[in-house]
Amino acid sequence: MTWLITGGAGYIGAHVVRAMTDAGERTVVYDDLSTGIADRVPADVPLVTGSTLDGELLARTLAGHAVTGVVHLAAKKQVGESVERPLHYYRENVEGLRVLLEAVTAAGVRSFVFSSSAAVYGMPDVELVTEETPCVPVSPYGETKLAGEWLVRATGRATGLSTASLRYFNVAGAASPVLADTGVFNLVPMVFEKLTEDAPPRVFGDDYATPDGTCVRDYIHVADLAEAHVAAAHAxxxxxGRDLTLNIGRGEGVSVREMIDRINALTGHDRPPAVGPRRPGDPARVVASADRAAAELGWKAKHDIQDMITSAWAGWVRLHPEAARG
Incomplete structure:
Protein backbone atom coordinates (compact mmCIF):
# COMPACT_ATOMS: atom_id res chain seq x y z
CA MET A 1 0.00 0.00 0.00
CA THR A 2 0.91 3.65 -0.34
CA TRP A 3 -0.18 5.96 2.47
CA LEU A 4 -0.64 9.70 2.11
CA ILE A 5 0.29 11.42 5.39
CA THR A 6 -1.24 14.88 5.54
CA GLY A 7 0.67 17.11 7.95
CA GLY A 8 3.59 14.71 7.63
CA ALA A 9 6.17 17.48 8.05
CA GLY A 10 4.82 18.40 11.49
CA TYR A 11 5.98 17.22 14.90
CA ILE A 12 3.59 14.28 15.17
CA GLY A 13 3.34 13.73 11.43
CA ALA A 14 7.09 13.28 10.97
CA HIS A 15 7.06 10.56 13.62
CA VAL A 16 4.14 8.84 11.88
CA VAL A 17 5.98 8.94 8.54
CA ARG A 18 9.03 7.26 10.05
CA ALA A 19 6.99 4.67 11.90
CA MET A 20 5.07 3.81 8.74
CA THR A 21 8.18 3.54 6.58
CA ASP A 22 9.94 1.49 9.27
CA ALA A 23 6.96 -0.88 9.08
CA GLY A 24 7.54 -1.32 5.36
CA GLU A 25 4.77 0.98 4.11
CA ARG A 26 5.29 3.40 1.22
CA THR A 27 4.48 6.96 2.23
CA VAL A 28 3.87 10.33 0.61
CA VAL A 29 3.74 13.54 2.65
CA TYR A 30 1.21 16.29 1.93
CA ASP A 31 1.78 19.46 3.97
CA ASP A 32 1.25 23.19 3.49
CA LEU A 33 4.38 23.86 5.60
CA SER A 34 2.59 26.56 7.60
CA THR A 35 3.97 24.90 10.73
CA GLY A 36 5.62 21.82 9.27
CA ILE A 37 9.33 21.66 8.43
CA ALA A 38 10.38 20.16 5.09
CA ASP A 39 13.68 18.87 6.50
CA ARG A 40 11.73 16.51 8.77
CA VAL A 41 10.62 14.53 5.72
CA PRO A 42 13.07 11.75 4.77
CA ALA A 43 14.84 12.32 1.45
CA ASP A 44 13.29 9.22 -0.11
CA VAL A 45 9.71 10.21 0.81
CA PRO A 46 7.91 12.44 -1.72
CA LEU A 47 6.70 15.79 -0.34
CA VAL A 48 3.77 17.59 -1.93
CA THR A 49 3.32 21.15 -0.69
CA GLY A 50 -0.31 22.17 -0.58
CA SER A 51 -3.49 22.77 1.39
CA THR A 52 -6.19 20.22 2.11
CA LEU A 53 -8.57 22.87 0.77
CA ASP A 54 -7.06 22.34 -2.71
CA GLY A 55 -9.19 19.52 -4.09
CA GLU A 56 -7.52 19.50 -7.52
CA LEU A 57 -4.02 19.10 -6.06
CA LEU A 58 -5.26 16.40 -3.69
CA ALA A 59 -6.81 14.50 -6.61
CA ARG A 60 -3.59 14.70 -8.63
CA THR A 61 -1.54 13.60 -5.64
CA LEU A 62 -3.75 10.62 -4.83
CA ALA A 63 -3.75 9.46 -8.46
CA GLY A 64 -0.12 10.27 -9.21
CA HIS A 65 1.18 8.28 -6.26
CA ALA A 66 -1.43 5.50 -6.44
CA VAL A 67 -2.46 6.20 -2.85
CA THR A 68 -4.47 3.44 -1.17
CA GLY A 69 -4.71 4.80 2.39
CA VAL A 70 -4.63 8.19 4.13
CA VAL A 71 -3.50 9.26 7.59
CA HIS A 72 -4.92 12.74 8.13
CA LEU A 73 -3.02 14.83 10.68
CA ALA A 74 -3.03 18.25 9.00
CA ALA A 75 -5.01 20.67 11.19
CA LYS A 76 -4.89 23.82 13.24
CA LYS A 77 -4.59 22.82 16.88
CA GLN A 78 -4.16 25.73 19.29
CA VAL A 79 -7.10 25.90 21.67
CA GLY A 80 -6.70 29.59 22.52
CA GLU A 81 -6.32 30.60 18.91
CA SER A 82 -9.43 28.62 18.03
CA VAL A 83 -11.43 30.76 20.47
CA GLU A 84 -10.14 33.90 18.79
CA ARG A 85 -10.48 32.59 15.21
CA PRO A 86 -13.30 30.04 15.11
CA LEU A 87 -14.11 30.58 11.43
CA HIS A 88 -10.49 29.92 10.51
CA TYR A 89 -10.48 26.70 12.52
CA TYR A 90 -13.72 25.43 11.05
CA ARG A 91 -12.47 26.24 7.55
CA GLU A 92 -9.11 24.52 7.97
CA ASN A 93 -10.16 21.57 10.13
CA VAL A 94 -13.67 20.78 8.93
CA GLU A 95 -13.87 22.11 5.38
CA GLY A 96 -10.31 20.90 4.71
CA LEU A 97 -11.35 17.43 5.89
CA ARG A 98 -14.50 17.51 3.74
CA VAL A 99 -12.49 18.39 0.63
CA LEU A 100 -9.97 15.66 1.43
CA LEU A 101 -12.66 13.01 1.95
CA GLU A 102 -14.29 14.02 -1.33
CA ALA A 103 -10.98 13.47 -3.13
CA VAL A 104 -10.34 10.24 -1.22
CA THR A 105 -13.67 8.66 -2.11
CA ALA A 106 -13.43 9.77 -5.75
CA ALA A 107 -9.99 8.16 -5.99
CA GLY A 108 -11.19 4.87 -4.53
CA VAL A 109 -8.96 5.03 -1.44
CA ARG A 110 -10.11 2.36 1.01
CA SER A 111 -8.55 3.25 4.41
CA PHE A 112 -8.60 6.51 6.39
CA VAL A 113 -7.01 7.22 9.79
CA PHE A 114 -8.12 10.50 11.36
CA SER A 115 -6.17 12.48 13.95
CA SER A 116 -8.68 13.41 16.64
CA SER A 117 -8.11 14.63 20.19
CA ALA A 118 -9.08 14.22 23.82
CA ALA A 119 -10.38 17.79 23.44
CA VAL A 120 -13.61 16.24 22.15
CA TYR A 121 -14.45 15.27 25.75
CA GLY A 122 -14.31 18.81 27.13
CA MET A 123 -14.29 18.70 30.93
CA PRO A 124 -15.10 15.09 31.86
CA ASP A 125 -15.74 14.40 35.54
CA VAL A 126 -14.60 10.78 35.57
CA GLU A 127 -11.58 8.84 36.86
CA LEU A 128 -10.82 7.35 33.44
CA VAL A 129 -12.14 8.65 30.14
CA THR A 130 -13.51 5.86 27.94
CA GLU A 131 -14.71 6.15 24.38
CA GLU A 132 -18.27 6.15 25.78
CA THR A 133 -17.63 9.23 27.96
CA PRO A 134 -19.91 12.01 26.64
CA CYS A 135 -18.24 14.39 24.20
CA VAL A 136 -18.88 17.98 25.23
CA PRO A 137 -16.02 20.06 23.76
CA VAL A 138 -15.43 23.48 25.29
CA SER A 139 -13.41 25.11 22.48
CA PRO A 140 -13.87 25.54 18.74
CA TYR A 141 -10.78 23.34 18.30
CA GLY A 142 -12.45 20.48 20.18
CA GLU A 143 -15.66 21.07 18.24
CA THR A 144 -13.85 20.78 14.91
CA LYS A 145 -12.29 17.48 15.97
CA LEU A 146 -15.64 16.06 17.03
CA ALA A 147 -17.27 17.30 13.81
CA GLY A 148 -14.37 15.69 11.96
CA GLU A 149 -15.10 12.35 13.60
CA TRP A 150 -18.75 12.62 12.57
CA LEU A 151 -17.77 13.46 9.00
CA VAL A 152 -15.27 10.59 8.77
CA ARG A 153 -17.75 8.09 10.21
CA ALA A 154 -20.61 9.20 7.98
CA THR A 155 -18.40 9.00 4.90
CA GLY A 156 -17.29 5.52 5.85
CA ARG A 157 -20.85 4.32 6.29
CA ALA A 158 -21.95 5.83 3.01
CA THR A 159 -19.02 4.67 0.87
CA GLY A 160 -17.47 1.64 2.57
CA LEU A 161 -14.32 3.58 3.47
CA SER A 162 -12.59 1.90 6.44
CA THR A 163 -12.01 4.50 9.16
CA ALA A 164 -10.27 5.00 12.47
CA SER A 165 -10.42 8.12 14.65
CA LEU A 166 -7.60 8.29 17.19
CA ARG A 167 -8.21 10.56 20.18
CA TYR A 168 -4.77 11.72 21.33
CA PHE A 169 -4.13 12.69 24.91
CA ASN A 170 -1.11 14.88 25.86
CA VAL A 171 1.74 14.22 23.44
CA ALA A 172 5.38 14.70 24.47
CA GLY A 173 8.89 13.45 23.74
CA ALA A 174 10.77 12.77 20.52
CA ALA A 175 12.10 9.68 18.76
CA SER A 176 15.24 11.67 17.93
CA PRO A 177 16.39 15.25 18.62
CA VAL A 178 15.82 16.32 15.00
CA LEU A 179 12.13 15.42 15.30
CA ALA A 180 11.51 17.32 18.54
CA ASP A 181 8.55 19.64 19.02
CA THR A 182 9.62 23.14 17.98
CA GLY A 183 6.47 24.82 19.30
CA VAL A 184 5.98 26.20 22.80
CA PHE A 185 2.32 25.41 23.30
CA ASN A 186 2.39 22.20 25.35
CA LEU A 187 3.46 21.86 28.99
CA VAL A 188 6.88 20.23 28.48
CA PRO A 189 8.33 22.78 26.01
CA MET A 190 6.67 25.60 27.96
CA VAL A 191 8.58 24.52 31.07
CA PHE A 192 11.79 24.14 29.05
CA GLU A 193 11.40 27.70 27.77
CA LYS A 194 11.05 29.11 31.29
CA LEU A 195 14.02 27.12 32.59
CA THR A 196 16.14 28.35 29.68
CA GLU A 197 15.17 31.92 30.58
CA ASP A 198 16.02 31.17 34.24
CA ALA A 199 12.40 31.95 35.07
CA PRO A 200 9.89 29.94 37.11
CA PRO A 201 7.58 27.60 35.17
CA ARG A 202 3.93 28.63 35.30
CA VAL A 203 1.13 26.69 36.95
CA PHE A 204 -2.44 27.73 36.18
CA GLY A 205 -4.32 27.03 39.38
CA ASP A 206 -3.38 24.88 42.37
CA ASP A 207 -6.82 24.59 43.96
CA TYR A 208 -8.29 21.76 41.90
CA ALA A 209 -9.74 18.64 43.54
CA THR A 210 -6.58 16.62 42.82
CA PRO A 211 -3.89 15.25 45.18
CA ASP A 212 -1.64 18.33 44.87
CA GLY A 213 -4.22 20.83 43.63
CA THR A 214 -2.89 21.02 40.05
CA CYS A 215 -4.43 19.56 36.92
CA VAL A 216 -3.80 15.89 36.14
CA ARG A 217 -3.17 14.78 32.58
CA ASP A 218 -2.30 11.63 30.63
CA TYR A 219 0.99 12.02 28.74
CA ILE A 220 1.82 9.83 25.75
CA HIS A 221 5.21 9.57 24.04
CA VAL A 222 5.02 10.68 20.42
CA ALA A 223 6.81 7.50 19.30
CA ASP A 224 4.09 5.40 20.95
CA LEU A 225 1.46 7.57 19.28
CA ALA A 226 3.13 6.99 15.91
CA GLU A 227 3.07 3.23 16.49
CA ALA A 228 -0.65 3.48 17.23
CA HIS A 229 -1.13 4.94 13.74
CA VAL A 230 0.74 2.03 12.21
CA ALA A 231 -1.40 -0.41 14.18
CA ALA A 232 -4.59 1.37 13.12
CA ALA A 233 -3.51 1.41 9.47
CA HIS A 234 -2.78 -2.32 9.57
CA ALA A 235 -6.10 -3.02 11.30
CA GLY A 241 -15.20 -1.78 6.50
CA ARG A 242 -14.09 -1.19 10.07
CA ASP A 243 -15.11 1.94 11.99
CA LEU A 244 -12.86 2.51 15.01
CA THR A 245 -12.82 5.31 17.59
CA LEU A 246 -9.98 4.88 20.06
CA ASN A 247 -8.30 6.72 22.93
CA ILE A 248 -4.52 6.87 22.61
CA GLY A 249 -3.00 7.38 26.06
CA ARG A 250 -1.19 5.57 28.84
CA GLY A 251 -3.97 5.39 31.41
CA GLU A 252 -1.74 7.06 33.99
CA GLY A 253 -2.31 10.53 35.39
CA VAL A 254 0.53 12.93 36.18
CA SER A 255 -0.13 16.31 37.77
CA VAL A 256 1.29 19.53 36.38
CA ARG A 257 3.29 20.10 39.56
CA GLU A 258 4.68 16.56 39.45
CA MET A 259 5.66 16.98 35.82
CA ILE A 260 7.47 20.24 36.56
CA ASP A 261 9.30 18.62 39.48
CA ARG A 262 10.40 15.75 37.26
CA ILE A 263 11.53 18.10 34.49
CA ASN A 264 13.58 20.06 37.02
CA ALA A 265 15.21 16.89 38.31
CA LEU A 266 15.95 15.33 34.92
CA THR A 267 17.35 18.53 33.40
CA GLY A 268 19.46 19.53 36.41
CA HIS A 269 17.40 22.57 37.39
CA ASP A 270 15.78 23.66 40.60
CA ARG A 271 13.08 26.17 39.70
CA PRO A 272 9.85 25.97 41.72
CA PRO A 273 6.81 27.00 39.71
CA ALA A 274 4.94 30.27 39.98
CA VAL A 275 1.24 29.72 40.57
CA GLY A 276 -1.30 31.87 38.78
CA PRO A 277 -5.09 31.77 38.43
CA ARG A 278 -6.90 28.96 36.68
CA ARG A 279 -7.36 29.09 32.92
CA PRO A 280 -10.99 28.96 31.77
CA GLY A 281 -11.95 25.53 30.48
CA ASP A 282 -9.16 23.54 32.14
CA PRO A 283 -10.63 20.32 33.58
CA ALA A 284 -9.15 18.99 36.82
CA ARG A 285 -8.37 15.52 35.48
CA VAL A 286 -8.27 13.97 32.00
CA VAL A 287 -6.80 10.47 31.94
CA ALA A 288 -7.49 7.88 29.25
CA SER A 289 -8.70 4.38 29.39
CA ALA A 290 -6.69 2.79 26.56
CA ASP A 291 -8.22 -0.67 26.94
CA ARG A 292 -10.08 -0.51 23.64
CA ALA A 293 -6.92 0.39 21.69
CA ALA A 294 -5.19 -2.60 23.28
CA ALA A 295 -8.08 -4.91 22.36
CA GLU A 296 -8.65 -3.63 18.83
CA LEU A 297 -5.07 -2.93 17.76
CA GLY A 298 -2.90 -4.99 20.08
CA TRP A 299 -1.20 -1.68 20.90
CA LYS A 300 0.06 -0.42 24.23
CA ALA A 301 2.32 2.51 25.15
CA LYS A 302 5.90 1.49 25.95
CA HIS A 303 7.57 4.73 27.03
CA ASP A 304 7.33 6.36 30.45
CA ILE A 305 7.48 9.95 31.65
CA GLN A 306 11.26 9.88 32.00
CA ASP A 307 11.60 8.83 28.36
CA MET A 308 9.36 11.70 27.30
CA ILE A 309 11.22 14.36 29.28
CA THR A 310 14.77 13.24 28.44
CA SER A 311 14.07 12.82 24.73
CA ALA A 312 12.24 16.15 24.54
CA TRP A 313 15.07 17.89 26.41
CA ALA A 314 17.66 16.54 23.96
CA GLY A 315 15.66 18.07 21.13
CA TRP A 316 15.23 21.34 23.00
CA VAL A 317 18.97 21.63 23.70
CA ARG A 318 19.71 20.96 20.03
CA LEU A 319 17.66 24.04 19.14
CA HIS A 320 18.62 26.07 22.23
CA PRO A 321 22.25 25.21 23.15
CA GLU A 322 22.19 27.84 25.88
CA ALA A 323 19.71 25.65 27.80
CA ALA A 324 22.41 23.08 28.56
CA ARG A 325 24.44 25.77 30.32
CA GLY A 326 21.52 26.89 32.48
Missing part, protein backbone atom coordinates in the same frame (compact mmCIF):
# COMPACT_ATOMS: atom_id res chain seq x y z
CA UNK A 236 -8.00 -1.23 8.54
CA UNK A 237 -6.05 -3.11 5.89
CA UNK A 238 -6.76 -6.45 7.53
CA UNK A 239 -10.49 -5.88 8.07
CA UNK A 240 -12.12 -3.66 5.42
Missing amino acids: LQASP
Whole structure:
Protein backbone atom coordinates (compact mmCIF):
# COMPACT_ATOMS: atom_id res chain seq x y z
CA MET A 1 0.00 0.00 0.00
CA THR A 2 0.91 3.65 -0.34
CA TRP A 3 -0.18 5.96 2.47
CA LEU A 4 -0.64 9.70 2.11
CA ILE A 5 0.29 11.42 5.39
CA THR A 6 -1.24 14.88 5.54
CA GLY A 7 0.67 17.11 7.95
CA GLY A 8 3.59 14.71 7.63
CA ALA A 9 6.17 17.48 8.05
CA GLY A 10 4.82 18.40 11.49
CA TYR A 11 5.98 17.22 14.90
CA ILE A 12 3.59 14.28 15.17
CA GLY A 13 3.34 13.73 11.43
CA ALA A 14 7.09 13.28 10.97
CA HIS A 15 7.06 10.56 13.62
CA VAL A 16 4.14 8.84 11.88
CA VAL A 17 5.98 8.94 8.54
CA ARG A 18 9.03 7.26 10.05
CA ALA A 19 6.99 4.67 11.90
CA MET A 20 5.07 3.81 8.74
CA THR A 21 8.18 3.54 6.58
CA ASP A 22 9.94 1.49 9.27
CA ALA A 23 6.96 -0.88 9.08
CA GLY A 24 7.54 -1.32 5.36
CA GLU A 25 4.77 0.98 4.11
CA ARG A 26 5.29 3.40 1.22
CA THR A 27 4.48 6.96 2.23
CA VAL A 28 3.87 10.33 0.61
CA VAL A 29 3.74 13.54 2.65
CA TYR A 30 1.21 16.29 1.93
CA ASP A 31 1.78 19.46 3.97
CA ASP A 32 1.25 23.19 3.49
CA LEU A 33 4.38 23.86 5.60
CA SER A 34 2.59 26.56 7.60
CA THR A 35 3.97 24.90 10.73
CA GLY A 36 5.62 21.82 9.27
CA ILE A 37 9.33 21.66 8.43
CA ALA A 38 10.38 20.16 5.09
CA ASP A 39 13.68 18.87 6.50
CA ARG A 40 11.73 16.51 8.77
CA VAL A 41 10.62 14.53 5.72
CA PRO A 42 13.07 11.75 4.77
CA ALA A 43 14.84 12.32 1.45
CA ASP A 44 13.29 9.22 -0.11
CA VAL A 45 9.71 10.21 0.81
CA PRO A 46 7.91 12.44 -1.72
CA LEU A 47 6.70 15.79 -0.34
CA VAL A 48 3.77 17.59 -1.93
CA THR A 49 3.32 21.15 -0.69
CA GLY A 50 -0.31 22.17 -0.58
CA SER A 51 -3.49 22.77 1.39
CA THR A 52 -6.19 20.22 2.11
CA LEU A 53 -8.57 22.87 0.77
CA ASP A 54 -7.06 22.34 -2.71
CA GLY A 55 -9.19 19.52 -4.09
CA GLU A 56 -7.52 19.50 -7.52
CA LEU A 57 -4.02 19.10 -6.06
CA LEU A 58 -5.26 16.40 -3.69
CA ALA A 59 -6.81 14.50 -6.61
CA ARG A 60 -3.59 14.70 -8.63
CA THR A 61 -1.54 13.60 -5.64
CA LEU A 62 -3.75 10.62 -4.83
CA ALA A 63 -3.75 9.46 -8.46
CA GLY A 64 -0.12 10.27 -9.21
CA HIS A 65 1.18 8.28 -6.26
CA ALA A 66 -1.43 5.50 -6.44
CA VAL A 67 -2.46 6.20 -2.85
CA THR A 68 -4.47 3.44 -1.17
CA GLY A 69 -4.71 4.80 2.39
CA VAL A 70 -4.63 8.19 4.13
CA VAL A 71 -3.50 9.26 7.59
CA HIS A 72 -4.92 12.74 8.13
CA LEU A 73 -3.02 14.83 10.68
CA ALA A 74 -3.03 18.25 9.00
CA ALA A 75 -5.01 20.67 11.19
CA LYS A 76 -4.89 23.82 13.24
CA LYS A 77 -4.59 22.82 16.88
CA GLN A 78 -4.16 25.73 19.29
CA VAL A 79 -7.10 25.90 21.67
CA GLY A 80 -6.70 29.59 22.52
CA GLU A 81 -6.32 30.60 18.91
CA SER A 82 -9.43 28.62 18.03
CA VAL A 83 -11.43 30.76 20.47
CA GLU A 84 -10.14 33.90 18.79
CA ARG A 85 -10.48 32.59 15.21
CA PRO A 86 -13.30 30.04 15.11
CA LEU A 87 -14.11 30.58 11.43
CA HIS A 88 -10.49 29.92 10.51
CA TYR A 89 -10.48 26.70 12.52
CA TYR A 90 -13.72 25.43 11.05
CA ARG A 91 -12.47 26.24 7.55
CA GLU A 92 -9.11 24.52 7.97
CA ASN A 93 -10.16 21.57 10.13
CA VAL A 94 -13.67 20.78 8.93
CA GLU A 95 -13.87 22.11 5.38
CA GLY A 96 -10.31 20.90 4.71
CA LEU A 97 -11.35 17.43 5.89
CA ARG A 98 -14.50 17.51 3.74
CA VAL A 99 -12.49 18.39 0.63
CA LEU A 100 -9.97 15.66 1.43
CA LEU A 101 -12.66 13.01 1.95
CA GLU A 102 -14.29 14.02 -1.33
CA ALA A 103 -10.98 13.47 -3.13
CA VAL A 104 -10.34 10.24 -1.22
CA THR A 105 -13.67 8.66 -2.11
CA ALA A 106 -13.43 9.77 -5.75
CA ALA A 107 -9.99 8.16 -5.99
CA GLY A 108 -11.19 4.87 -4.53
CA VAL A 109 -8.96 5.03 -1.44
CA ARG A 110 -10.11 2.36 1.01
CA SER A 111 -8.55 3.25 4.41
CA PHE A 112 -8.60 6.51 6.39
CA VAL A 113 -7.01 7.22 9.79
CA PHE A 114 -8.12 10.50 11.36
CA SER A 115 -6.17 12.48 13.95
CA SER A 116 -8.68 13.41 16.64
CA SER A 117 -8.11 14.63 20.19
CA ALA A 118 -9.08 14.22 23.82
CA ALA A 119 -10.38 17.79 23.44
CA VAL A 120 -13.61 16.24 22.15
CA TYR A 121 -14.45 15.27 25.75
CA GLY A 122 -14.31 18.81 27.13
CA MET A 123 -14.29 18.70 30.93
CA PRO A 124 -15.10 15.09 31.86
CA ASP A 125 -15.74 14.40 35.54
CA VAL A 126 -14.60 10.78 35.57
CA GLU A 127 -11.58 8.84 36.86
CA LEU A 128 -10.82 7.35 33.44
CA VAL A 129 -12.14 8.65 30.14
CA THR A 130 -13.51 5.86 27.94
CA GLU A 131 -14.71 6.15 24.38
CA GLU A 132 -18.27 6.15 25.78
CA THR A 133 -17.63 9.23 27.96
CA PRO A 134 -19.91 12.01 26.64
CA CYS A 135 -18.24 14.39 24.20
CA VAL A 136 -18.88 17.98 25.23
CA PRO A 137 -16.02 20.06 23.76
CA VAL A 138 -15.43 23.48 25.29
CA SER A 139 -13.41 25.11 22.48
CA PRO A 140 -13.87 25.54 18.74
CA TYR A 141 -10.78 23.34 18.30
CA GLY A 142 -12.45 20.48 20.18
CA GLU A 143 -15.66 21.07 18.24
CA THR A 144 -13.85 20.78 14.91
CA LYS A 145 -12.29 17.48 15.97
CA LEU A 146 -15.64 16.06 17.03
CA ALA A 147 -17.27 17.30 13.81
CA GLY A 148 -14.37 15.69 11.96
CA GLU A 149 -15.10 12.35 13.60
CA TRP A 150 -18.75 12.62 12.57
CA LEU A 151 -17.77 13.46 9.00
CA VAL A 152 -15.27 10.59 8.77
CA ARG A 153 -17.75 8.09 10.21
CA ALA A 154 -20.61 9.20 7.98
CA THR A 155 -18.40 9.00 4.90
CA GLY A 156 -17.29 5.52 5.85
CA ARG A 157 -20.85 4.32 6.29
CA ALA A 158 -21.95 5.83 3.01
CA THR A 159 -19.02 4.67 0.87
CA GLY A 160 -17.47 1.64 2.57
CA LEU A 161 -14.32 3.58 3.47
CA SER A 162 -12.59 1.90 6.44
CA THR A 163 -12.01 4.50 9.16
CA ALA A 164 -10.27 5.00 12.47
CA SER A 165 -10.42 8.12 14.65
CA LEU A 166 -7.60 8.29 17.19
CA ARG A 167 -8.21 10.56 20.18
CA TYR A 168 -4.77 11.72 21.33
CA PHE A 169 -4.13 12.69 24.91
CA ASN A 170 -1.11 14.88 25.86
CA VAL A 171 1.74 14.22 23.44
CA ALA A 172 5.38 14.70 24.47
CA GLY A 173 8.89 13.45 23.74
CA ALA A 174 10.77 12.77 20.52
CA ALA A 175 12.10 9.68 18.76
CA SER A 176 15.24 11.67 17.93
CA PRO A 177 16.39 15.25 18.62
CA VAL A 178 15.82 16.32 15.00
CA LEU A 179 12.13 15.42 15.30
CA ALA A 180 11.51 17.32 18.54
CA ASP A 181 8.55 19.64 19.02
CA THR A 182 9.62 23.14 17.98
CA GLY A 183 6.47 24.82 19.30
CA VAL A 184 5.98 26.20 22.80
CA PHE A 185 2.32 25.41 23.30
CA ASN A 186 2.39 22.20 25.35
CA LEU A 187 3.46 21.86 28.99
CA VAL A 188 6.88 20.23 28.48
CA PRO A 189 8.33 22.78 26.01
CA MET A 190 6.67 25.60 27.96
CA VAL A 191 8.58 24.52 31.07
CA PHE A 192 11.79 24.14 29.05
CA GLU A 193 11.40 27.70 27.77
CA LYS A 194 11.05 29.11 31.29
CA LEU A 195 14.02 27.12 32.59
CA THR A 196 16.14 28.35 29.68
CA GLU A 197 15.17 31.92 30.58
CA ASP A 198 16.02 31.17 34.24
CA ALA A 199 12.40 31.95 35.07
CA PRO A 200 9.89 29.94 37.11
CA PRO A 201 7.58 27.60 35.17
CA ARG A 202 3.93 28.63 35.30
CA VAL A 203 1.13 26.69 36.95
CA PHE A 204 -2.44 27.73 36.18
CA GLY A 205 -4.32 27.03 39.38
CA ASP A 206 -3.38 24.88 42.37
CA ASP A 207 -6.82 24.59 43.96
CA TYR A 208 -8.29 21.76 41.90
CA ALA A 209 -9.74 18.64 43.54
CA THR A 210 -6.58 16.62 42.82
CA PRO A 211 -3.89 15.25 45.18
CA ASP A 212 -1.64 18.33 44.87
CA GLY A 213 -4.22 20.83 43.63
CA THR A 214 -2.89 21.02 40.05
CA CYS A 215 -4.43 19.56 36.92
CA VAL A 216 -3.80 15.89 36.14
CA ARG A 217 -3.17 14.78 32.58
CA ASP A 218 -2.30 11.63 30.63
CA TYR A 219 0.99 12.02 28.74
CA ILE A 220 1.82 9.83 25.75
CA HIS A 221 5.21 9.57 24.04
CA VAL A 222 5.02 10.68 20.42
CA ALA A 223 6.81 7.50 19.30
CA ASP A 224 4.09 5.40 20.95
CA LEU A 225 1.46 7.57 19.28
CA ALA A 226 3.13 6.99 15.91
CA GLU A 227 3.07 3.23 16.49
CA ALA A 228 -0.65 3.48 17.23
CA HIS A 229 -1.13 4.94 13.74
CA VAL A 230 0.74 2.03 12.21
CA ALA A 231 -1.40 -0.41 14.18
CA ALA A 232 -4.59 1.37 13.12
CA ALA A 233 -3.51 1.41 9.47
CA HIS A 234 -2.78 -2.32 9.57
CA ALA A 235 -6.10 -3.02 11.30
CA LEU A 236 -8.00 -1.23 8.54
CA GLN A 237 -6.05 -3.11 5.89
CA ALA A 238 -6.76 -6.45 7.53
CA SER A 239 -10.49 -5.88 8.07
CA PRO A 240 -12.12 -3.66 5.42
CA GLY A 241 -15.20 -1.78 6.50
CA ARG A 242 -14.09 -1.19 10.07
CA ASP A 243 -15.11 1.94 11.99
CA LEU A 244 -12.86 2.51 15.01
CA THR A 245 -12.82 5.31 17.59
CA LEU A 246 -9.98 4.88 20.06
CA ASN A 247 -8.30 6.72 22.93
CA ILE A 248 -4.52 6.87 22.61
CA GLY A 249 -3.00 7.38 26.06
CA ARG A 250 -1.19 5.57 28.84
CA GLY A 251 -3.97 5.39 31.41
CA GLU A 252 -1.74 7.06 33.99
CA GLY A 253 -2.31 10.53 35.39
CA VAL A 254 0.53 12.93 36.18
CA SER A 255 -0.13 16.31 37.77
CA VAL A 256 1.29 19.53 36.38
CA ARG A 257 3.29 20.10 39.56
CA GLU A 258 4.68 16.56 39.45
CA MET A 259 5.66 16.98 35.82
CA ILE A 260 7.47 20.24 36.56
CA ASP A 261 9.30 18.62 39.48
CA ARG A 262 10.40 15.75 37.26
CA ILE A 263 11.53 18.10 34.49
CA ASN A 264 13.58 20.06 37.02
CA ALA A 265 15.21 16.89 38.31
CA LEU A 266 15.95 15.33 34.92
CA THR A 267 17.35 18.53 33.40
CA GLY A 268 19.46 19.53 36.41
CA HIS A 269 17.40 22.57 37.39
CA ASP A 270 15.78 23.66 40.60
CA ARG A 271 13.08 26.17 39.70
CA PRO A 272 9.85 25.97 41.72
CA PRO A 273 6.81 27.00 39.71
CA ALA A 274 4.94 30.27 39.98
CA VAL A 275 1.24 29.72 40.57
CA GLY A 276 -1.30 31.87 38.78
CA PRO A 277 -5.09 31.77 38.43
CA ARG A 278 -6.90 28.96 36.68
CA ARG A 279 -7.36 29.09 32.92
CA PRO A 280 -10.99 28.96 31.77
CA GLY A 281 -11.95 25.53 30.48
CA ASP A 282 -9.16 23.54 32.14
CA PRO A 283 -10.63 20.32 33.58
CA ALA A 284 -9.15 18.99 36.82
CA ARG A 285 -8.37 15.52 35.48
CA VAL A 286 -8.27 13.97 32.00
CA VAL A 287 -6.80 10.47 31.94
CA ALA A 288 -7.49 7.88 29.25
CA SER A 289 -8.70 4.38 29.39
CA ALA A 290 -6.69 2.79 26.56
CA ASP A 291 -8.22 -0.67 26.94
CA ARG A 292 -10.08 -0.51 23.64
CA ALA A 293 -6.92 0.39 21.69
CA ALA A 294 -5.19 -2.60 23.28
CA ALA A 295 -8.08 -4.91 22.36
CA GLU A 296 -8.65 -3.63 18.83
CA LEU A 297 -5.07 -2.93 17.76
CA GLY A 298 -2.90 -4.99 20.08
CA TRP A 299 -1.20 -1.68 20.90
CA LYS A 300 0.06 -0.42 24.23
CA ALA A 301 2.32 2.51 25.15
CA LYS A 302 5.90 1.49 25.95
CA HIS A 303 7.57 4.73 27.03
CA ASP A 304 7.33 6.36 30.45
CA ILE A 305 7.48 9.95 31.65
CA GLN A 306 11.26 9.88 32.00
CA ASP A 307 11.60 8.83 28.36
CA MET A 308 9.36 11.70 27.30
CA ILE A 309 11.22 14.36 29.28
CA THR A 310 14.77 13.24 28.44
CA SER A 311 14.07 12.82 24.73
CA ALA A 312 12.24 16.15 24.54
CA TRP A 313 15.07 17.89 26.41
CA ALA A 314 17.66 16.54 23.96
CA GLY A 315 15.66 18.07 21.13
CA TRP A 316 15.23 21.34 23.00
CA VAL A 317 18.97 21.63 23.70
CA ARG A 318 19.71 20.96 20.03
CA LEU A 319 17.66 24.04 19.14
CA HIS A 320 18.62 26.07 22.23
CA PRO A 321 22.25 25.21 23.15
CA GLU A 322 22.19 27.84 25.88
CA ALA A 323 19.71 25.65 27.80
CA ALA A 324 22.41 23.08 28.56
CA ARG A 325 24.44 25.77 30.32
CA GLY A 326 21.52 26.89 32.48
